[in-house]
Amino acid sequence: MVRAPCCEKMGLKKGPWTPEEDQILINYIKLYGHGNWRALPKQAGLLRCGKSCRLRWTNYLRPDIKRGNFTREEEDTIINLHEMLGNRWSAIAARLPGRTDNEIKNVWHTHLKKRLKQNHGSNDNKRQGIDSSQDIKKEQEPVNFLSPVTDSPGCRPVSPPESSSEVSTVTTSENNSNMCMKIETHQDFSEIDENFWSEVLSADNSSMASDFQVVGSDLQPQYLPISPLATFEPVNDYGSNLYVSDTNMDFWYNLFTRAGDLPEQPEI
DNA sequence: AACTGTTGCAACCGCCGATGG
DNA sequence: ACCATCGGCGGTTGCAACAGT
Numbered sequence: 001m002v003r004a005p006c007c008e009k010m011g012l013k014k015g016p017w018t019p020e021e022d023q024i025l026i027n028y029i030k031l032y033g034h035g036n037w038r039a040l041p042k043q044a045g046l047l048r049c050g051k052s053c054r055l056r057w058t059n060y061l062r063p064d065i066k067r068g069n070f071t072r073e074e075e076d077t078i079i080n081l082h083e084m085l086g087n088r089w090s091a092i093a094a095r096l097p098g099r100t101d102n103e104i105k106n107v108w109h110t111h112l113k114k115r116l117k118q119n120h121g122s123n124d125n126k127r128q129g130i131d132s133s134q135d136i137k138k139e140q141e142p143v144n145f146l147s148p149v150t151d152s153p154g155c156r157p158v159s160p161p162e163s164s165s166e167v168s169t170v171t172t173s174e175n176n177s178n179m180c181m182k183i184e185t186h187q188d189f190s191e192i193d194e195n196f197w198s199e200v201l202s203a204d205n206s207s208m209a210s211d212f213q214v215v216g217s218d219l220q221p222q223y224l225p226i227s228p229l230a231t232f233e234p235v236n237d238y239g240s241n242l243y244v245s246d247t248n249m250d251f252w253y254n255l256f257t258r259a260g261d262l263p264e265q266p267e268i
Numbered sequence: 269a270a271c272t273g274t275t276g277c278a279a280c281c282g283c284c285g286a287t288g289g
Numbered sequence: 290a291c292c293a294t295c296g297g298c299g300g301t302t303g304c305a306a307c308a309g310t
Contacts, residue, residue: 016278016304038295054296055279090298102278105299110276 013047017056021046025053026061059102066098070107078104079112 028044034057037050046053059065070078074096081092089101089108096104 014280036295051281051296052279058297059278087299101298106277 011047012041012049012052014052017060021048022056022061025057029057029061055102059100064098065100070099070111074099075107075112075115078108079116082108082112 024044024046028040028046032043034040034054037054040046040050041048041053044053048056077096078092081095085091087105089105093099093101093104
């Protein structure tokens with residue numbers, strides 16, 4: 001397919017937006033919305049391409065955007081979510097109201113990476129439950145959650161059970177605002193049978209019920225329960241990890257440790 | 269004050285998946 | 290099934306502001 005000529009070749013403007021352009025875009029979207037980004041600039045009278053308009057709106061002009069520095073809590077949240085999700089900035093942004101993926105990406109590259117490196121260099125180089133060196137590594141090798149996290153406070157490594165369906169490692173991490181538990185398994189979740197998920201769904205835990213969200217997944221789409229903050233990442237042919245939020249830690253821990261052969265529940 | 273190096277952030281680029289004809 | 294188009298995403302760049310000399 002032949003790519004459409006870029007903005008410049010079409011006689012469209014590039015570069016920083018002027019306050020006048022911002023105002024035109026805001027006024028237009030207030031009146032008519034942004035159903036069709038491609039058509040929008042022409043209709044609004046802007047010499048910009050639709051892509052540029054969309055970006056300007058979503059990253060800067062949207063009324064619900066929170067301006068200003070990131071709080072320590074927000075930074076910690078980003079670090080935790082990055083640990084879980086990798087460089088999926090839009091997914092991280094979705095969990096930080098008022099912040100855009102671009103902004104989070106910038107903060108990560110300008111502040112947080114540095115912070116993690118500093119932590120790594122100091123004696124206090126182990127964030128709670130997460131080794132900073134792994135964060136740095138992870139950026140180069142995205143999403144291999146099977147790397148062991150065994151030497152951090154709060155982590156409770158467990159010997160891999162003989163049965164492939166059991167948990168191999170349960171670790172916890174926490175910061176000022178969030179706590180999460182990472183369950184590393186040697187289970188191929190695609191092979192879990194219906195009974196497993198039926199059991200999960202019928203578990204006697206009313207608080208979990210509201211947290212369930214059936215997600216589209218090629219693993220077990222109709223039976224995969226996942227909390228709003230949880231992610232479920234297949235990492236390779238033989239393993240998967242489940243990350244769960246503090247809202248349902250007990251539930252997941254109990255679920256995955258019923259088989260025994262595991263340490264006592266971490267203090268959470 | 270002038271120059272140089274560094275940092276932070278807005279914006280762009282290219283790719284990909286979804287969708288519809 | 291194929292192709293065109295669109296929106297969205299992550300990576301990267303350009304440049305203004307700032308810090309250091």
